Structure formats: C-alpha cells, structure tokens
Amino acid sequence: MEALDSYHMMLSLAESFSTPFVIKAIIKLGIPNILAKSDKPIHVDEICTILQAATGQAHNSEIVRRLMQSLCRKNIFEEQPAGVFGHNSLSRWLIDGTPKSFASLFLLTTSEAGQAAWHHLHELALEGTSSSTSAFAKAHGKSIFEFAANDPVFADLWFGFLNSFGHIIINGVLEGYDGFQSVAQVLVDVGGGTGLSVSKIVQAFPHIKGVNFDLPHTIASGTQNFPGVEHIAGDMFESVPKGDAIYMQKVLHNWNDEKAKAVLKNCYNALPVGGKIIIVDHIFDPHQKTVIDQDLGMLVFTGGKQRSASEWRELLASQGFSNVNFKPLPAVKFQAVIEAFK
Template sequence: MHVQSPFLVCIFTTEKRELMESPEADHQASLRLRGQAEIWRHMFAFVDSLALKCAIELQIPDIIHSHGAGRPITLSQIISCIDNAPSPDISYLERIMRLLVRRNIFSIDHPSDGGEPLYGLTHSSRWLVNGSDEYTNLSALYLIETHAYLVGSWNFLSQSVKEGGMAFEKAFGKRSLWDLASQDNRFNKLFNDGMACTGRILIREMVAGYKDGFDCLRSLVDVGGGIGGMISEIVKSYPHIKGINFDLPHVIATAPVYDGVSHIAGDMFHQIPNADALLLKWVLHDWDDEACVKILKNCRKAIAEEIGKLIIVDVVLQPDGNELFDDTGFAFDLHMMVNNPGGKERTELQWKKLLEEGGFPRYKIIKIPALQSIIEAYPE
C-alpha cells in the first residue's frame, strides 16, 4: 500500500489553499455572488414598480408639492392628507417610503434636533405632480401601464412562446386593450388620460424641436388622437391649422370641446379624413406590419398631393444604443408584444421597409428629447 509523505500532503494542501485564495478565484467567487444578487433584484423588480403605484394612488407627490411650495414634510403630515383613509397605518407608509427613498423617488432629511424625518420630492417624483410648471404629470400613464389588465397578461408570455398568439388574449379572452376599453368605462377613461399624458409631454418637445414642420400646414388630422389633447395643443401653438381629432366612436364620445378642433369618429382601417398632413402618435407600434401597411395606404389616400406628409411619433430602436431611453424602447417592444395584436417597436430599417410598402418611400428621422422620435414621411 502506498503511503503518502506528510511533507507532500502539506505542500499539496498549501498549494490548493493558495489557488483557492488567488485573485482569479476571488474574482470568480465575486461574479457568482453578483449573479445571485442580480437574480434577486430581477425577482423583486415588480416591488419597485408597484410601491410607486401605491404612492401615486395615495397622491403622495401631490401632497408634498401642495405643502408650503413643495417643502419636505413628515409622514404624519402626509398621512393626514390622504383622502378616504379612515384608519391609516403609518408604519406601512413608512416602509413604503423607505424603499422609494432608496430608489431616489423621494428624498429624506433627518433634522439635527432629532425630530421626525422630512420627505421631499426629487427630479423623478416631480414628474408625478399635478400642476407643475416645469414637469408634465406622468401619473395617469404610470397607472395605466401598471393596471391589472396590462400586468396580468405577462403571466401568459411563456404560453405565447410555446403556442403562438397574444398573451393579452390568453389572459382576458379579448383581442386587444380597445375591446376591454369599449366595455369598461373606468378603464377607458384611465387609458385615455394616460394617452393624453404622453401627448402633453410630446407636444412641448415637438413645438420646440419640430416647429417648422407645422408652419406650412392648413389642416392636420391626429389619427388615433384619443380625446384630442395633442391636436388641441398643436392648434393653440399654430392657430392657422384646422385640427381634426380622429378616433373610434367610444373614444370620441368622451372627448371634450377644444377651440379649433373637430372630433370625427371612425376607423383608420377603413377611411381617414383628408388633410394636408396626418399625425400618428404611438399608433403604428400597436400593430403588425400587415395592419400598418393598410393604415399607411389609407393615410396615403387622405393627404394632399402638394404639401402632404405623414408625421409619425414613435420609438426608433437603436440595437447598439446606450442613450437615455434606449433600454426603455426594448422593454416597450415586449410590452407591445404582450398586450397588442402584433404590436412592436421598430428599428430604422424596419420603419424604412414599412413606409415603402405603405406608399411613403422618402422619410427623415428627427430626434427630440423623448422616448419617441419624429419620422417625417413623404408620398411618392
């Protein structure tokens, strides 16, 4: 029987320990641990999203903003201002705010005299305040994107991969969000408010970055314009334009009256009102290529020959991009896939192909400081 020398065992053990304690081993151990932490982070990413939804539903950004010109306030002051709260639990609110402070949604200040912590707004939460001069309120959009309808459908994504078909339809038995909106008045209002919210953000950037694009127009149709918020803002800035807001009957039924804007109910898959130019804000990303070509061909029939153009406001994906909104574009692409019939975000090459098939062989992309870009397209 072979007997190993104690001296050799000692050398082997020492070498093994040194190897295990080497920089490379430390690096691999660190990577493994970081990988585990990353999975935990993704596992509970929904907590961030829904904790912020809770804060919006409780109107906490508005409560802080309305208190002394937005000066920080205590939890006791916040909870005393929450509507319809017969027995509020301040310990729950404290824990929610603790997380949202860590996520830089709210700020916290600990007074030197040992008094209650003071909670304030940050550049993020100011986007959730009503009536702010500098920021557009994103609350309505946030609430629609975190609604149970849109979130619930994600649980059927793997089933869609296996079987084909849209996750939203598997979840709710409806072909699209608009089917549900036409039957659920509360959801319809929330959806329209959310879309109006994006319009308010975009019009500010469009007026600044695309102001020459409206100068020569006499008439403009906002195709799928919701309740008309965006076209009304354009007409305010360019009163020489005759504005037409065009959407489905159940949407137009809730649209308010705006100066210089006519509301027309209809279906863009059948016919679109005539005008010098047509605006499609976040419309084509809702549909597959075949449906988009049909819409584009109807647009081509509706615009004036001499100065006619199509103004598309939508995401242009940057496959290798690392700019501010690029990651959000790819997340939105999956959101479209899950909740819309054939919906997708597109790269410039995909937009080019789509526009050519729809009768718009010439185009240019105009960058604005937003998630979306402007694609100005011209007929043959």
C-alpha cells in the same frame, strides 16, 4: 465576489416587480400631491394626519414610512432627516394631474387588467408569424382598445394616461419639429385619442384646421371640445378622412407590419399628391442597452413592435411614400418625427 454580485442581481430581479406597486400605493394614498403642496419636507406622522383629515381614516405611519423609505432607497423621494420626506427630481414625476406626470402610466401598467396580460407572454411565442394578437388579448379576449371601450374603470386609466403622456410627447414635438407651418390647411390626426395633440398643434399654428380621428368610443367618451378641432369617429383600417397632411402619434407601433401597412395605405389614399405624413414614434436600436425595455410593452399590450430607422423606411416605401426624413426629438428620448411624402 462575482458569485455574490450575481446572486444579489438575481434577487433584485426577482423582486423588481415590487417597485411599480409601491409607487402605485404611494400615488393611491395621494402622497406625491401632499408633498408637492408643502414648501418643505414633511414628517411621516404629519403626512398621516393630513391623510386622516382628507379621508376620515387613520393611516398607519409605520407602514407609510416603510413604503416611502423603500422608494428613497431607489432614489425616488428624499428622507432628510429620519422620518421627514420630500420630493426630488424623480419623485416629482409622480405628482398626479400635472402635464408632466407619470402617475397615470404607473396606475395603468399596474392595473389588474394590465398585469394580467404579462401572464400570457409565453403564449405569443406559439403564434404564427402573421399573428397580430397581444398578451393583453390573450388575457382578456379583446384588444386593449376594445377593453377600454367596455370597462369604464380601465377607460379612466387609459384616457388619463393618454392625456398626461400625450402632453409630454406633443410638447417635445412642438419644441423639436418645425414642419407644421407648411401644412396648407387640414391636418388629420389619425388615432388621435383625446384630441389633445392636434389641439396643441392648432393652438401653435392657428392657420391649421385640426381633425381628430379615432374609434367611436374614444370620440364619444375620451374627448373634449377644443377650438379649431373637429372630432371624427371611424376605423382607420377602413379609411381615414382626407386632409392636406396626416399626423400619427404613437399609433403605428401598436400594430404588426401587416396592420401598419393597411393603415398607411389608407393614409396615402387620403392625401393629395405631395401631401405629407408626420409620424411621431419610436426609433428602435435593438443593440442599444438602455434602462427601459423599449419593445416588449408593445408586444404585451397591443401586439405591436418598435421599428428601427430602416424598418420605418421599408414600411413607408411599401405603401408608396418617399423622401423619408427622421427628426429626433431631444426632449423625448428615442422618439422622432418621421416625415414622408406622397
């Protein structure tokens, strides 16, 4: 019995890469959005008729049914009765264009550029300990940020991911953290991406003047105008704009310790005495078994890492920050606000 179970487990591991690709196919066909528009589950033949009307192309209903059934077997979507498909709580996350969508994350991680990175994972084990390279850079000769600057198709996926995932994170922050009221005036979002997070903070706390600071190509092509937010282009490894407080969401886990220290040093220099840095990032427990791999994505895509609470304390203390507080965010598992002061 035990041998058979481990045999099945190995088979399932060997084909586990397939699920994100089936999800990608379903998203590219637009099926999660078609089902979301209907007030009742839809038969696969009707799904194909809707797809044909929208695209002018006939769709093979047997293939669509097999794709949908493969996801139903994993409890994504529901088939009830046979051939009739509807959403369930998992599949709703795949509806594209909503503030709570994982569609863009699946499209990004299953993109050809994203997948190519994983083929180079073993090469990182041959790098020296001070290396800051990623599997993505090994595959493409440049970092994911430089790649996004030069490849418009990938940039669309990247900014789509930042927008939808940014929504989920910032909503969790605004729900679970009460420290923005005390920001005197200027809050600088370092590596702010599209500017969505700081714009939501300014909306909730209108006394704050928001600055969204990111690389020139992000500011030029990934941002929109948000009331109360100024976009500033630059390089956080050179300097960051001065502010009363600094916000940094999902940035430091992209970098190894040496690089993260360089960013923190520039943040420290940009703050007044008593000024606060508000970091939103992962708190990693390497011994906790979870259904997600919390650490390897960083190694593959950016060359960064997730850090435990004591590693965060050490990192912040090394650049002069003190009074470090951790405020876990219940709405976004494993994420916390890490507050520290100059």
